[in-house]
Amino acid sequence: MRRAAMVALLLALALVPSVQSSGGVIDVVSISGDGEVGEGPVNINITLVGVGGANSASVNWSIYLSEMDGTVIDSDSGNALVNDGVNHYVETMLGDAPLGLSNLTVILSGDIGTPGQDQWTTYHTTIQRLRPLDISIGEPIFNPVDSQGIDTGNLSINDGDYVRIDVPVINDGDVPWNGTLNLSLDSFNIDSQSVNISGDTTLIYSTLTGQVSEGNYQVNASLTGPNDANSEDDFYTEEFEVGPPPLPSIFLQLDRLNEPEPGSQISWNLSANNTGESSFDGQLVCLFDDEQVYLYNVTILPSSNVNSTFSMPAKPGDLFCTTQAARTSSTVNATETVSMTSAIFLGAGHSTPSLLGGPWHAGDEITLSMLLRNEGDAIGSALMQIEIDGVIINGSSTTLEQGKAGEVGHEFSFTTPGDHIVNWSVFSPDGAVDSNLSGSIQIPVQASQIISIEIESVILVDEGIEISWAVELSEGRERLVIIDFGIIQDGLKGDRIFEERNLLPGITYGSMNIGFQNGQKVFAGVSESGRTIGFGSYTEDESDSPQFTLNPQ
Structure with missing residues (x-):
């Protein structure tokens, strides 16, 4: 309602003819509260003055604080009697001025005069309240x-x-x-x-x-x-x-150069195309049933193609080619399946090998053995492969006709005690191998057994010098040993007499007659061929020899 009244008043004032008249005008407007931070009141001081010979001119004043769209926030009004040349002061406070800009309007009505320079009958200004620091x-x-x-x-x-x-x-x-x-x-x-x-x-x-x-x-x-x-x-x-640096992108393709025949070689052309942003400086690798059959160090520039060929003994299985030793944003691998007449090896009864000869001590021979059967439609050969600490060793091989069974295996030993991991697999150069015929096996190996020999007594009997001895073997397996006896003359050992014994863990006693031999001492020793003797073993003993004189017959 206030807004409508103010607009009507402004229109009415606009229609008043501009002629010199006496009455009141606005001479000075002083405002505080403009340019301050935050919402708050506005203080307005207005100085009215009479012009044109005004005498007790009745002046109505109205002050409006409104938003920029014209909505009135607050207002005040009043009446003053002014005389010519005499100042009349009006003071009021409106609030609260909002953050940002708002309009302040002062309007005079009633006995108003003609304003001179820097005087008004209607006064407009903009009030700004500063938004706080944000x-x-x-x-x-x-x-x-x-x-x-x-x-x-x-x-x-x-x-x-x-x-x-x-x-x-x-x-x-x-x-x-x-x-x-x-x-x-x-x-x-x-x-x-x-x-x-x-x-x-x-x-x-x-x-x-x-x-x-x-x-x-x-x-x-x-x-x-x-x-x-x-x-x-x-x-x-x-x-x-x-992300990763600009990388090569490799597309691989295999082209078979000949058809597989039993006992012959099969060849492929391997094409490698680099569609990436940088050079490929790595390796192309091909696996046939997980066995590496081809490795090629190559540099392939962007938008370039490299061809290479490789061969392998023909046999059925799956060929897989990929990249390695260099990063790629993508590699499209190449694969091919070879189907042909060949041997096919499966486990005969078991798909894991047997361990023979245990328990084992450091230095003992360990036998890994497995029975295979050829279920294919052609003759073929196979062997046992083992891997120990990254070293691959080929064991015994067998050649089997269709439907026949045979044994493959390998013998090896460990020089140190502990639990040793052995990776094993069956490999055929000319046939297919069941995927189950590979794996790992843990073999417990104990420390080497300690063996000690001691001469218990040396006596002279009717048949000669008799040596009584004792051999102690520590806990573990039985051992086949050689015990040797003899005489020592002036520090030199004479002819030896040997005895082979199968020792059980514990102490074994025995005696040996070495006949009539002249010397200062006798000796007894124990040894085992191809075996590591445990630390702390005592493998030889000596004792004084009885003195005697042979009477001539």
């Missing part, structure tokens, strides 16, 4: 650039790029802010910049990182300086990801 950090933008800070043109950041971090500093208030923007990368400070930002402004502050490598990085940005009402938006944490 400083914050916007979402950073991460741009891939080169060492000079020039954009790479890529949409993603790659290994080897530099990164320009653009951090928006936003002032949503009307109060200027001066402070510092701090930036850290993975907890390491990389930059601090002074920030001088006006009200209602957004500024972008950029920082160039060093060269980055593939992985994820965390950026922390913070503002230090005068605080606003909300300090939570003075910090920002964001992550960016660095």
Whole structure:
């Protein structure tokens, strides 16, 4: 209603003819509360003065505070009697002026005069109440650039790029802010910049990182300086990801050069095409039923193609070719299945090998054995392969006709005690092997057994010198040993007498007559061929020889 009345009054005043008249005019308007921070009241002081010989002119004054769309916020009005050349003061307060801009209008009516220079009968001005300080950090933008800070043109950041971090500093208030923007990368400070930002402004502050490598990085940005009402938006944490460097992309294709025949070679051409962004400097590798049959070190430039050929004994199975020793963005592998008449080897009764000869001590011979059957439609050969500590050893081989069974195996030993892992597999150069015929087996190996010999007594009997002995064998398996006896004359051992004994763990006693031999000492020794004797073994003993005189017959 107030707004409608004010508009009508303004229209009416606009129709008044511009002629010199006596009455009151606005001479001075003084306003406080303009340009201050936050919503608040506006104080208005108006000086009215009479002109044109005014005498007790009745002047009506109205003051309106309104929003920019015309909505009245507050108003005041009154009446004053003014005389020519005499000031009359009007003071009032309106409120509250909102944040931002609003209009203040002073209107005179009644006995109004003709205003002179810098005088009014209607006065308009704009009131601005400043928004409080509101400083914050916007979402950073991460741009891939080169060492000079020039954009790479890529949409993603790659290994080897530099990164320009653009951090928006936003002032949503009307109060200027001066402070510092701090930036850290993975907890390491990389930059601090002074920030001088006006009200209602957004500024972008950029920082160039060093060269980055593939992985994820965390950026922390913070503002230090005068605080606003909300300090939570003075910090920002964001992550960016660095992808791999430009990589090659390899497409592989196999072309068979001849048809497989039993006992012959089969050959392929392997084509490798690089459709990626960088050179491929690695290896092409082909596996036939998980056995490597081809390895080629090669460099393939972008948009280039390389051909190579390889051969292997013809047999049924699956061929698989891929890349290795260099990264690619993608590799399209090549595969082919070979079908032909051949031997097919399966386990006969069991699909795992048997361990023979245990328990085992360091140095003992261990036998790994397996029975195979040829279920194919052609003669073929197979062998046992074992791998110990990365070393592959071929065992015994067998050749089997269709439907026949045979044994493959391998003998080996360990010089150290402990649990040893042996990888085993059955391999055929000319036939197919069941996929179950491979695996790993753990073999417990105990420390070498300790063996000690001691001469119990040496006596002279009718048949000669008799040596009584004792041999002690530590816990474990039985051992076949050679015990030798003899005489020592002036430090030299004479002819030996040998006895073969099968020793059980524990102490074994025995005696040996070495006849009539002259010497100062007798000896007894124990040995085992091809076996490691345990530390602490005592394999020879000596004793004084009885003296005697042979009477001639």
